[in-house]
Amino acid sequence: MDRRDLLKLSPLALASTIGHIALAESPTPAATEALFNVRTYGATGDGKTVDTPAINKAIGSVAAAGGGTLIFPAGTYVCFTIHLRSNVDFYLSRGCTILAADSPRPGEATGYNGGTYDAAEPNAPWESYQDYGHNHWRNSLFYGENIDNFSVLGPGLIHGAGLSCGANAREAQLKELSPRGPGTRFVAEQAGVGNKTFALKNCHNVLLRDFSVIKGGHFAVLATGVDNLTLDNLLIDTDRDGFDIDCCRNVRVTNCTVNSPWDDAICPKSSYALGYARSTDNVTIANCFVSGSYELGTVIAGTWKKFPDTVKVTRNGRIKCGTESNGGFRNITISNCVCEGSKGISLETSDGALLEDIAISNI
Template identity: 30%
Template sequence: MLIFGLNVKAQNYYNVLKYGAKNDSSKLATLAIKNAIDAASKAGGGTVYFPAGKYLTGSIHLKSNITILIDAGAELHFSDNFDDYLPMVKSRYEGVDVTSFSPLFYAYKAENISIIGRGLIDGHGKKWWDFVEGYKEGQARSKWQTMFDGLNKDIILPDDPKQMKRGFLRPPFIQTMFCKNVLIDGITIKNSPFWTVNPEFCENVKIHAVTINNPHSPNTDGINPESCKNVHISDCHISVGDDCITIKSGKDAPGRKMAVPAENYTITNCTMLSGHGGVVIGSEMSGDVRKIVISNCVFDGTDRGIRIKTARGRGGIVEEIRVSNIIMKNIGQQAIVLDMQYAKTNVEPVSERTPKFRNIHFSNITGQVNQAAYLNGLEEMPIENITFSDINMDAKTGFSIGISNKIEFHNVQVNTEIGPSVSASNVNYLTIDNLKSYTPLVKSPVIDLKNTSDVFLYNAFPVKGTTTYLKLSGEKTKNVILGNNSFKNAKNGVIKENDVTENIDVISGDK
């Protein structure tokens, strides 16, 4: 082959049929696939090729410079015999570093690896799901649990070690550990035993045009890049039994010990259907999550849209997040969640165990949802510097903001069925610019602020039929400034409860 005048040898193809695999699923192909990978690796790299047909296999371990090509019409069916995923390997499970069942596709400290093609891979996860859901505390331990116990005597446990002590951890479908230059492109994946695409501690990961179907199944998240750097997810279609895309960086003390952040991620042009969340950050974020861009996505039928969650004990920082150009429809709960009390805990002094959410920005979002947003900070660590710009929501209930600082709304429309469009409690430095509701409610103000200080509200123009636009209450409510508002269509522009002792400062233009 001539490229730019140079004679370049085409990369070798290693057809698994030539290494003894059967494409009628009549024989376990694990050894044949291993032999094809070994031959390609010995030659310096190559493409391990699956022509059309059905293959039955156990775990597949990739090496550097290997491409797995699953052609159109080819199906890889993974065995549901747990022994086919032994010996156990170094892995990470929900942010904790362990030795456990081999993932179905696994790579460790490899470079330049790919899983591509228009074929199907099926994890046949039901037997894994049933084992976990049928397990009862105190019953006799299986040989796999006993094996796990022996291999994990000295692991660092999270705050809640119940899952680790149970000792049966389902394997992820695709897990690459400490790898560079990972590509997953074009394939269809279904019935994962656990998390589906799960790069760990990797650099330069591209996941493109992948379809994932794991409906009605426990913990079968779609794409979970954890503690990775430079991740690109695009043009994917996801419908799963848990979160569609989740960004993580380790859990509690194990995550803080590794201290490897998830950073430099772009997620774009994806469609999410069934799932607990469209894109979720956390709750395992102890190694930090930063520099994340989420854009041009459709969430239709997920429980939540964008969800960022943590709890005391995690530690870590979530920051520098941008979410834009999102359509949300049929969202069962909240369009946007920032919850620092995902697990209920008691107030404690600020330390390495204290998580932080800051510098997170949402813009150009359209939604038909149950609740527009829910922000819930920690008493000792409020959420900080969050903006909502150019947002249109039809929601049963509106924005609920609690224990937060430096919150801004710009050109936000929220039409609610129940309650205010925006309610805030224990918030400092709140800016509200041109916030509208076209469905004002007789018994609720459009904006309800309690114990909220340093408020600047401007460019308000409530529609006809508005009973009350702004209600203020709480003895901590102070330094409220209004400017350039027209309340002529509202029966009450502003209502101030008796426990608000400070006057409102009107600077210009209010009527």
């Protein structure tokens, strides 16, 4: 097939017909990339089978091949911890849902079908400087540490139904949104429980674009020590924080919608979780909509249902530097953003660090 004809096909069309394609005849870097179909490695997408072993096997194969794009066709992929790798891009096709499997319930050793999320790694002696969520990365749906040059793209959905979101959860709404019936509040500190959608530590050159997250756990994205990070055109409808950008440098958050009624939406932070003070520098937050007004799930659904005035909701949903601020903040630009039903913008140096060269405009 001529390369020009090949490029006319969508990634989903390609993935549905072949396991992978290597366009080695062209000298351009883009043409030498391979496309891989996660179904080729045994992922079912049937909404019942735990697909994590097949997905992690596929990721390993793509990495061993030198990198490429792993395509997820339409379907529901039930998963525990997915291990991200350098040079491996994900494409979540239209109609694809990555569903976080139920964590172990209180007092139980395993979760859905006997599975668990990766164990939270120790982070002593730094654990007392920030809360549990900031101290651990492995107990997450997507986990990457010391890796570079990867992305998660596409119009698919990530549903964190089985993740812990901590004490600020609202049980009634969690029950409504659980695809497996009435929900139980999972305890983040319990072994085998997952509590973040994305947890990234000490990574470089990361792109997250175009997908949606509903009920993201404690964090939809926790990025710690991540440089050259782009979050673009993401729709986050969640019960705790949207993005925590912690000890990161050269970050672009653009064109995102974050509804987070019970916690913060977009948070540059500079905790001590890495074991040393590292500032968060050179962050642009632009063209975003943040809110604390809407019931969980209604932004994703497009119904935009506001909480009644009688319902007790903290309605945070703000853009916030802090609270964790050991390393400080430098060169932060916030522009062309809309804050609705939220606490707006907060600049905090609770831990005594610097906060300098902050530009805020057209809010």
